[in-house]
Amino acid sequence: MNKQYLTDLKCNTCGQTYDINGSIQSLCPTCPPLHATLECVFDYSAVKEAFKANPLSKRRDMSIFRYMELLPVLNPDAHIPLQIGWSPLYASATGAEKLGLKHLLIKDDSHNPTASYKDRASAMAVARAAELGFSAICTASTGNAAASLAACSRAVHFPCVVFVPEKTPTAKLIQMLAYGAIVFRVEGTYDDAFEISIRACETFDWMNRSAGYNPYLVEGKKTGAWELAEQTGFNLPDTVFVSVGDGSIISGLCKGFQELAELGYVKHIPRVIGVQATGANTLVRAWNRFVETGALDIDTTIQPSTIADSISVGIPREGIRALRMVKAANGFMMAVSDEEILTAMRRLPLETAVMGEPAAAAAYAGLIKGSQMNMIDKNSTAAVFVTGSGLKDSVAAENAWRSSPLNAIKPGPNVFNMITRILKDTKIQ
Numbered sequence: 020m021n022k023q024y025l026t027d028l029k030c031n032t033c034g035q036t037y038d039i040n041g042s043i044q045s046l047c048p049t050c051p052p053l054h055a056t057l058e059c060v061f062d063y064s065a066v067k068e069a070f071k072a073n074p075l076s077k078r079r080d081m082s083i084f085r086y087m088e089l090l091p092v093l094n095p096d097a098h099i100p101l102q103i104g105w106s107p108l109y110a111s112a113t114g115a116e117k118l119g120l121k122h123l124l125i126k127d128d129s130h131n132p133t134a135s136y137k138d139r140a141s142a143m144a145v146a147r148a149a150e151l152g153f154s155a156i157c158t159a160s161t162g163n164a165a166a167s168l169a170a171c172s173r174a175v176h177f178p179c180v181v182f183v184p185e186k187t188p189t190a191k192l193i194q195m196l197a198y199g200a201i202v203f204r205v206e207g208t209y210d211d212a213f214e215i216s217i218r219a220c221e222t223f224d225w226m227n228r229s230a231g232y233n234p235y236l237v238e239g240k241k242t243g244a245w246e247l248a249e250q251t252g253f254n255l256p257d258t259v260f261v262s263v264g265d266g267s268i269i270s271g272l273c274k275g276f277q278e279l280a281e282l283g284y285v286k287h288i289p290r291v292i293g294v295q296a297t298g299a300n301t302l303v304r305a306w307n308r309f310v311e312t313g314a315l316d317i318d319t320t321i322q323p324s325t326i327a328d329s330i331s332v333g334i335p336r337e338g339i340r341a342l343r344m345v346k347a348a349n350g351f352m353m354a355v356s357d358e359e360i361l362t363a364m365r366r367l368p369l370e371t372a373v374m375g376e377p378a379a380a381a382a383y384a385g386l387i388k389g390s391q392m393n394m395i396d397k398n399s400t401a402a403v404f405v406t407g408s409g410l411k412d413s414v415a416a417e418n419a420w421r422s423s424p425l426n427a428i429k430p431g432p433n434v435f436n437m438i439t440r441i442l443k444d445t446k447i448q
């Protein structure tokens with residue numbers, strides 16, 4: 020049993036601790052909802068001993084489960100039998116040159132089973148739901164989390180129910196249906212779907228995987244930081260860019276970097292920079308207020324509107340913790356417009372050979388803007404997390420490449436004349 024590593028669930032605001040196997044498995048009951056996120060607490064000295072006895076360099080499991088002692092799963096055999104994590108890290112010389120960087124690293128999480136970073140978190144939620152004895156797991160999602168939960172649940176044949184907003188992209192809906200989840204499409208926004216999921220979980224006693232509500236997601240999401248460290252030989256980049264919707268992925272990455280320092284693997288952690296869409300910039304506004312006044316609060320009245328569906332969140336449930344974590348990582352929050360996201364969607368595959376969905380491209384848009392506006396040091400090393408595949412949202416992809424030439428040719432004796440004529444006007448890139 021793994022119990023000696025995960026010790027408590029602790030409220031991020033009041034510090035109250037709760038039994039990891041107790042009845043409180045979502046929010047701290049005494050704090051206001053957006054401030055009530057629970058955090059997994061680990062016995063790091065025990066983890067340190069375990070890592071000394073069984074060094075990472077000798078471990079053969081090339082998935083998130085190689086970090087088992089740092090995961091909130093008590094049964095060490097409770098793997099989700101899918102290849103989750105240990106996604107490729109690419110160095111892009113072209114991207115680095117164009118952006119004036121020393122090195123540009125692309126962490127490509129489109130390689131996960133459902134082509135999204137969310138698989139890292141869903142695996143934790145499903146494993147924990149099963150060991151806590153819930154009858155089913157449920158989530159509200161803009162699309163990726165639900166698709167991911169459907170796959171992870173299917174892998175261990177655990178019942179899965181999802182609530183998604185009506186604007187969820189078709190490819191993501193197809194994934195949920197393919198894996199046999201019970202899908203409810205809500206005529207409303209993600210925030211409407213979230214409220215319904217909470218009530219459904221209370222009514223039917225299901226575990227809720229929704230971000231900012233389930234305390235185990237962040238622990239799966241932190242594994243990207245650990246992989247980045249191992250893949251760079253513990254020579255972490257100066258800055259890390261990641262897009263932000265509810266704030267859960269960025270909280271996870273920050274926690275992973277903190278742990279790397281805590282356990283003595285690195286001396287310095289990267290500045291972690293969160294990128295939101297201008298039309299869903301609740302946390303950028305909250306960050307600016309936080310920096311100016313020290314007050315941590317979230318305006319819940321913003322109606323999100325952006326092409327980046329994965330980060331189209333009006334009420335970031337994990338936001339308060341995310342802002343605290345970004346501050347501790349000496350980072351900041353910034354916004355990019357939909358136009359900048361579309362430009363980044365086109366530039367990302369041309370410059371790095373990785374294609375991202377709009378939310379993933381938002382992180383690259385943040386890096387482009389950050390380097391143009393001297394928000395980061397020239398000649399430094401930056402990493403961008405590509406959190407979802409470019410094929411996850413085909414409508415957005417069509418919009419991004421609508422103006423790209425599709426050279427129509429007809430078979431026949433003149434075909435090579437046509438090809439030659441077109442090639443004369445085309446720059447082979």
Ligand SMILES: [Zn+2]
Binds near residue numbers: 031032035050055
């Ligand atoms: Zn509390």
